[in-house]
Amino acid sequence: MARIAVIGAGMGAMATAARLAVAGHQVTVYERGTTYGGAVGRYEREGFAFDTGPGLLHLPAVYRDLFVKTGKRPLETCVDMVQVNPAVRHVLPHHGIDVTLPGASRGGVAAAMESAFGTGAGERWNAVLGRARDAWDATRRPLLEEPLRPGARRSLGDDPYPALRRSGLLRRRPPTLAEVADRELGGALAELLTGVVRGYGIDPATAPASAAVLPYMEQTFGSWYVRGGMRALATAVYERCLERKVAFVFGAEVREVLVADGRAAGVRLADGGEAAADTVVCGIDPRQLPAGSLPWPSDALPARGDDVPGRITLLLALRGARPATAVHRTVVHAPGTQVTVMRPDDPATRPDEEHEAVTVSAVPGPGTSEPTELLNLAEKAVQGLRERLLWHEVRTPADIEAATGAPGGAVPPPALAGAGGRLLRPANTTALPGLYLAGGWAHPGGGLAHAGMTGALVAGLIVEGAEFRGSQ
Template sequence: MARIAVIGAGMGAMATAARLAVAGHQVTVYERGTTYGGAVGRYEREGFAFDTGPGLLHLPAVYRDLFVKTGKRPLETCVDMVQADPAIRHVLPHHGIDVALPGASHGGVAAALESAFGPGAGERWNAVLGRARDAWDATRRPLLEEPLRPGARQSLGGDPYPALRRSGLLRRRTPTLAEVADRELGGALAELLTGLVRGYGIDPATAPASAAVLPYMEQTFGSWYVRGGMRALATAVYERCLERKVAFVFGAGVREVLVTDGRAAGLRLADGTEVAADTVVCGIDPQQLPAGSLPWPPEAVPARGDGVPGRITLLLALRGSRPATAVHRTLVHASGAQVTVMRPDDPATRPDEEHEAVTVSAVPGPGTSDPAELLNLAEKAVQGLRERLLWQEVRTPADIEAATGALGGAVPPPALAGAGGRLLQPANTTAVPGLYLAGGWAHPGGGLAHAGMTGALVAGLIVEGAEFRGSQ
């Protein structure tokens, strides 16, 4: 039985801890804050409750597998998880288009698009998603289910999206997602594809066409909500860790990873306390640790620069009941600006049926950096929003950094193939034996599902060693 120290109590870190505890190891999680869940937070006031992180889960099979592998009670007995249907509503005020798309139904989506955008729209959309499926099939295992091996950045650096080639500039270089959307969908329909990708904090103008796998993933596997808010999923994972005898130490920031004889040997906490361990798992952004404390070469953790954005979020308490026709998630597209409006049909989010809790969020940028701008766009999705508004709370990237420690409030995107490998996260192994990376800032990247996948990868590498070839 090895002593394993885990830095951070985010979703990827807890998923790793639970799997390692089942394998018979003594696992202790050290968290700088006062609670678990990382970015999966909750804000409550006057009977209203809001998710302060992800509002929906894609690829729920990741957490189903976690619960199957770590205990007798499956996920569905621990949380009440429901599929959002319609999956999403798109509002394009400048085009006069308002369309809701069903969940996990390629035929239903095509029919809705034909009605909203005209003949041929559904066929063009399905053609693009079909090519995205080919990219998904080509990269799913090395990108999501296997450790990032030496040379993987080269092998995954090429764009797997089988874009239709034409003469001119795009014959001499790989097209971006925005170019593919414009060429293969065109006009307002292209905004649906680029908007879905932009919601992950990825710029369609510079992203490879392989980013189309994200809309494909959503449409194929659906969007899922946990009643009581996504925080309930974090609670379920935390409780599973406790059942497996994982220990948690809150208010325990980590100053340094200790190395003895070239191998990770424990932690030095912020108060100077030293903790011995046989293996260390860093479940936070490793750049949160002081640069001098990183025991691996700087190039092993690529500098992010300013390329990973945070989010600005409005938590809105509204008078008046939620309409029965309201859609859980709406994207409002407007002249380069975009907001996401979340309206869960969940009594746990509001004091009574005569009120509604709404969350509005956006990547800060032109048209989405000021709360008033976000409200203006959100009004396109919520009729009479300003007249119904009781109060609002604003959460900026600086607020997110203060709450979670994420530098600049940055939200890690999922890893993507293409772009020469620059959209891959660092491998789960490091240059120091016994030191591993988990969570959204490690392979295969951010998002609830992807961060959860790191649990299987890191636990497999620790338990089975270098011969581990990935989850089955």
């Protein structure tokens, strides 16, 4: 039995802790805040309740596997998880288009596209997502299910999206996602593709075409909501950790990774206390540790990506019942920007049936940097929003940084192939033996599902050693 110290109690860190505890290790999680879940938070006021982090889960199989591998009770007995259908509503007011897409129906999506965007739109959309499927199939295992090994960064730096080639500049370099959208979809339909990717905090103008795997993933595997709010998923993972005898120490900020005999030997806390360990798992962005405390030069890490944005979020308490026709997720598009409006049909989010809780979020930018700008766009999705508004709370990137410690409130996107490896995250192993990286700032990147995948990868590397080839 090894002593393992885990820094942070985010989703990736807890997924790692649960798997290591099942393997027989003594695991202690040190969290700077007062609760678990990292960005998967909850805000409650006057009977209203809001998710302050991710509002939906894609690839639920990641957490199903976690619960199967760590206990007798499957995920479905621990949370009430439902697939969202319709999947999403897109509003493009500057084009006069309002289209709702069904879930788990490729043909239904194509039909809705044809009706909203004109003849051939569904065929063009399915063709793009078909090429995205090829990119997914080509990179799924090395990008998501295997440790990032030497040489993988080079091979994954090539864009796997089989974009249609034309003459000119695009013959000399792979196209960006924005160029693919314009060339293969065109007009308003292109904005749907770029908008989905922009929602992950990725700029379509610089993203590789392989970013099309993100809308492919959503459409293929669906969008899932946990009744009671996504915080309930974090609670279920936390309780699974407790069942496996994982110890949590809250209010314990780690200031340094201790090193002895050339390997990680524990952690030093902000109060000066030390905790010895045989292995250390860093489940936060390593740069949250003070300068000079890293066991390797800071320039030895792949770039964190200081352009990774945070999000601005409005939590809206509305009078009046949620209409029966309301869609759980609506994306309102504007030139170069968008907002996402969440309207869960969940009694746990509101004081009674005569009120509604709505969450509006966006990556700050032109047209979405101020709360009033977000409200203006959200009104396109929620009829009579301002007249119904009782009160609202604003959460800025600075608020997110204060709550989670993430510099600038940054929310890491999933790792992507292409762009010369620029959108890959650091490997789960480090130059210091005994120190591993987990969570959204490590391979395979951010998002609920991707962060959870680090649990299988890091636990496999620790338990099986360098011969571990990946999850099955």
